[in-house]
Amino acid sequence: MKSFFHKIAVVTATTAAALVFSGSAVAQATKVEVEKPTFDDLQSPTEFGGTKSKSFKPKDWLEVEAKLKVQMRPEPPSKTLERLTVKWYVAVKNPDKAGSYLLLTKDIEHVNVPLNEDIYSSVYLSPSSIKRLTGADKAGKNAVELVGFEVLVNGEKLAAETNKNQAGWWNTASDKISRNDSVPLLGKKDTPFSVMWWDRYAEEAVERR
Helix, strand or coil: HHHHHHHHHHHHHHHHHHHHHHHHHCCCEEEEECCCEEEEEEEECCCCCCCCCCCCCCCCCEEEEEEEEEEEECCCCEEEEEEEEEEEEEECCCCCCCEEEEEEEEEEECCCEEEEEEEEEEEEECCHHHHHHHCCCCHHHHHEEEEEEEEEECCCCEEECCCCCCCCCCHHCCCEEEEEECCCCHHHHCCCCCCCCHHHHHEECCCCC
16 A cells, blocks of 8 residues: 555655756746847938829938847747737937937837748837937938847747846936936837838737727
């Protein structure tokens, strides 16, 4: 009888260990590779097919983007990750106080993210936002000091990167950087570039109403 209970205990312990290992494997199943973010000025598109042409002088948008690659083990049959969040942090020069910066933030939800291929996430500053920061219609990138981002899957941070300094600078208290939402960052789907270069970018989630 003692031997019988001993065997039950061994089987139970082995099963528990397997469950713990399985849970750990699931938690580490998703890997995200990232590169440093880049940013540049991008002119407003002047024409779209099938629309009436109008005369205007294109202004600059600021585009910030980062390259990602997602891997999952084991790989699902869909070869996609259902949902991924990119949290953006952009520090721009404060036009009202020299030597200080405004921290702009934006969470971009991506869905149906393809695995094992390079995809991009991006955010934008509109021409009117650039003018508010610089007083000009051009060269918005000159107002940018720092750009960083974090990648989260199921609420877990799997990657972070920045154009300079150490990743995580956005969480460090500083009397030179203050959070601000008066100048909004925009997702690609909220810009005139929403239908351009479609397959380059991860698909953005539709907001629930």
